[in-house]
Amino acid sequence: MAVKWEWENATAGAVAGFATVAIMHPLDVVRTRFQVNDGRISNLPSYKNTPNAIFTIARSEGLRGLYAGFTPAVIGSSISWGLFFFFYSRAKKRYSGDEEDKLSPGHHLAAAAEAGALVSHGAIQFTAYEELRKLLVDFKSEKAKTKDVEVLNSLDYTFLGASSKVAAILFTYPVQVIRSRLQQRPNQDGVPRYADSFHVIKETARFEGLRGFYKGITANLLKNVPASAVTFVVYENVLKVFNLTRKKD
Structure with missing residues (x-):
């Protein structure tokens, strides 16, 4: 039920x-x-x-x-x-x-x-983050002969935050491009017109190739990847402080 x-x-x-x-x-x-x-x-x-x-x-x-x-x-x-x-x-x-x-x-x-x-878009990022985090912990733990997640440092969290955001953007960006191209459709000559999503995909692939689906992605990456890295570095370090405080209590 x-x-x-x-x-x-x-x-x-x-x-x-x-x-x-x-x-x-x-x-x-x-x-x-x-x-x-x-x-x-x-x-x-x-x-x-x-x-x-x-x-x-x-x-x-x-x-x-x-x-x-x-x-x-x-x-x-x-x-x-x-x-x-x-x-x-x-x-x-x-x-x-x-x-x-x-x-x-x-x-x-x-x-x-x-x-x-x-x-959300974040689901892809968090999945990528956690999977990469497990791989990194396993790799560093094997070298350090320990299974403690404390083997990760701020540099590691920077890498994890940035790479997981890149994965999320690469996966979802083409959908944003398709929607934007459909919505920018005035009747003037010289401006591409699209009948539907499949038409956008077909025309973009035909005239621009794979790069067409990722137009403008550089600016998107430059804006969001560093922000994601900072977010996860701060988050993980604040979490460490809380954990240390709890252990002392």
Whole structure:
């Protein structure tokens, strides 16, 4: 019965994800149009504000313009929210036993955080981080003749944080490119137009090859990889301080 209920939560979450994208997607298109237009390309339409952008896109491109990139967005959202609510319901059950209505706010927060970590871009990074961490601990422990995780230092955590972020970005970046190209679709000549996600993939592969799916990734890596390295170095070292304090107590 519990498993059935968890899958009902997953289904409800997937439907909610679909509905959210169906309602809010035009605003995501508008956001992308504002971001990609720096005002230097004359054949791209300019918009005064959000309402003006919605009206202009609807008038010149119709409903398809407002929902450019809808397919990858709705698939991603439905799957993510479905999985989120599945893991959220399982986490709540684990924390509460048979008395779910007695969960504290802290337990709800923990369940939500746990579910979020499992279904986001971060899930890939954390999986890569933990697997690389185990390999590094095993390698250094063998050399040091110990199995203590304390063999890792800040330099190791820098490597782990950076490499796990690179793995996550490499895995998810093409989806971002596909969605952005679908959403940047004004009617002017010289600007690529795409019918759907498969058309984007086909045209990008044909004219740009694999590199086309990773355009702009250098800036993304330069921004996010160092930040990830710092995050994990600080996190692991703060955790060490807490562990030392606990041992002294």
